Amino acid sequence: MSIENVVVVGGGLAAAKATETLREEGYGGGLTVVGHERHRPYERPPLSKDYLRGEVGRESIFPLDAAWYADHDVELLTGVTAAGLDPAAHRVALDDGRSLAYDRLLLATGSAPRTPPVPGTDLDGVHSLRTVDDSERLAAALDTSSRTGAGRLAIVGDGWIGLEVAASARSKGLDVSVVGRGAHPLERVLGPEMGELYGQLHAERGVHLHRRAEATAITGVRGRATGVALADGTHVEADVVLVAVGAAPNVGTAAAAGLGLDSATGGIVASATLQTTDPDVFVAGDVASVPSARYGRSIRVEHWATALNQGPHAARAMLGAAEPYRELPYFFSDQYDVGMEYLGFVAGPEAYDELVVSGSVADHELVAFWVSDGRVEAAMAVNVWERMDDVKALILRDGPVERAELEGFTS
Known part of the structure; x- marks a missing residue:
């Protein structure tokens, strides 16, 4: 089958690097990138760190500059959602009524923040952090809290995003509380010993750690958040609340189209070449559940390096490369x-x-x-x-x- 049309669905690093690699590998056919955000594909790690703190500008988060897409004859559709997939017809339906034909399709649809089942998550002053718009809203809220409020931030969740934001907020002088369910921050990822390294690090910087704590509600007055109520009766007062309790892979379109899902990882089943159960559909990034020869199981990893490496690998596979994906999972974090x-x-x-x-x-x-x-x-x-x-x-x-x-x- 000749390849005349490739569609890449996604707005993150995996989509950007796959698109770039397709052109670098000599693919000269039709190439369309579909992203539901209004921005071209960008990197997310700075959103909780230097971009949130205002130390770098927005252009620093984009792997490819705005002119690159036009210069390389790539149609970039932003603010548009891939609403449906018909593998038999080789078409992607968009939420604006259009549909796109493809010979090869890459799904790099990323993840969405989880929302805990507690009242108050819809109050003003409650934030999640996934997109550049989220980061800018949170930064503005923290600045307002510092200038005209009590300067207090409560974070529900003691994972990487929560702790990186805690470090960023402390560097801006805010009073920060972190509510975590475990005995140690990051315990589910790092275990108790290394989790406690981060617990002590934040405690030494003045962060109030609520351990083995369960948030039962986000409290508010006149529609605006005032803090977080805990199961033990404690009330954590705050002007700004960040909910950071993990993310769920965006697999709805794939599931509706009948692509295989991995019940163990929650991702889309992929081969060692990042091919799904449909031979013309590939995956990369947060949604990809990929077999690992080293670990003898399929792995799904929500980290920057996975997107960085899997995007190009999927691009080459779409063009016929048969090399299996062998990269070990890698991530980094900077706090204080x-x-x-x-x-x-x-x-x-x-x-x-x-x-x-x-x-x-x-x-x-x-x-x-x-x-x-x-x-x-x-x-x-x-x-x-x-x-x-x-x-x-x-x-x-x-x-x-x-x-x-x-x-x-x-x-």
Whole structure:
């Protein structure tokens, strides 16, 4: 089958990099990008960090400048939603009544913030953070709170987004409270030891951590949020409330079209070449559930590097490349003066036997290794730089790694 029309659905980094790669690989046919936001595809990590703090401008978040799309004969449709997919007819229906024909389709539809089932999430002053518009609204609310309000922010959720926003808000002088369900922030991701590293980091910076806490309502007066009510009777007062309790992959269009879904990960079933159960539809980014040879299971990862790597890989696969996707999951986070890089995958607290630390937790300069049956499953470098290649070699080693080698990693 000749490829004359490619449609990319998505407004994030995976969509941008796939589009760029298609042209770089010599594809000269029709190419359309469909994004439901009014912006061209952009990167999301700055939205909780330097962009939220106003340290960088909006142009810094776009991988491709505005002229690139026209210069490379790419039709960019923004503010339009892909409302339906007909794989048999090879057409994508848009919510403005149009439909697009395709020979190959990429779904890079990302995720949407979850909303907890508590009253008050619709009050003025309650925010979520997923889009650039969300970030700008939140930044404006924080500035207003600092200037004319009590300067208080309450964050429901103690994951990466919540903690990065907490760090950004503290740097702007706000009083910040974080409500988390676990004993330690990030416990579900990092386990208790490394989760507590971040707990102490934020506590030392003046963040009020509410641990093992359940938000039962967002309170308000005259339609405006005044704080968060907890199950133990505590009321966390705030001018601004951020709800950051995770995200759900946008798989509705794929499900309605009959594409296979992975019940374990919640994503769209993909092959090692990022092909869905329909041979002409591919996936990348948050929605892609991709088999991993290293971990012996399918993995779905909602992080920047996944979009960065899977977008180009899917583009080449759409053009006929058969190389399997082998990249290990990677992400990073910057909070205050602590930067970290994480490589690998751990399914949960029961998926590893021990945590081995090289370096100093107290000084925030270390590499932590999650180990199962002697094999390194994942590692996190905290303020230790340019060691990811060495970490990757340990994760990919076929067999156990001596504990002494891990403990001496930073020596």
